[in-house]
Amino acid sequence: MVDLGSGSGLLGLGAAARTGGVVHCVDLFVATDLSGNTPDRLRANAAALGVADRVRVHRTDTRATGLPDACADVVLSSLCLHNLADAGARGEALDEVVRILRPGGTVVVSDLAHVRAEYAPHLEGRGLAVRTERVPGTFPPQRLLVAHRPG
Secondary structure: OEEEOOOOOHHHHHHHHHOOOOEEEEEOOOOOOOOOOOHHHHHHHHHHHOOHHHEEEEEOOOOOOOOOOOOEEEEEEEOOHHHOOOHHHHHHHHHHHHHHEEEEEEEEEEEOOOHHHHHHHHHHHOOOEEEEEEEOOOOOOEEEEEEEOOO
């Protein structure tokens, strides 16, 4: 499993606590984005949850994770991809998702912008089956994308 834009680990560590596998948390940990999001904070949160032995922290760009091809059965991302400067950069990040996703794998993205207009058609163009929906009760409003790669 991979958590792109993991920050302090909300999604990735939650997944690690519910599964038995390794979770790769990928983030640049840019201090101006969210105060306190650092690799050390993520590691401390992992230790507090008792999952530190199964969490791998990667301080790298979501467009070039360095992870092996087809290594992830699930890729998660929340409130990350919209931070990339333009559609081309966001497309590169989505191509990286497709590269690391195993056949039969699932992508789940929650974001503030670009979900229906960019992310969905981009992933559909790469052969994934995609659905999007509004996430109820969020402010600012978020959209959810769930995509499956054929197995």
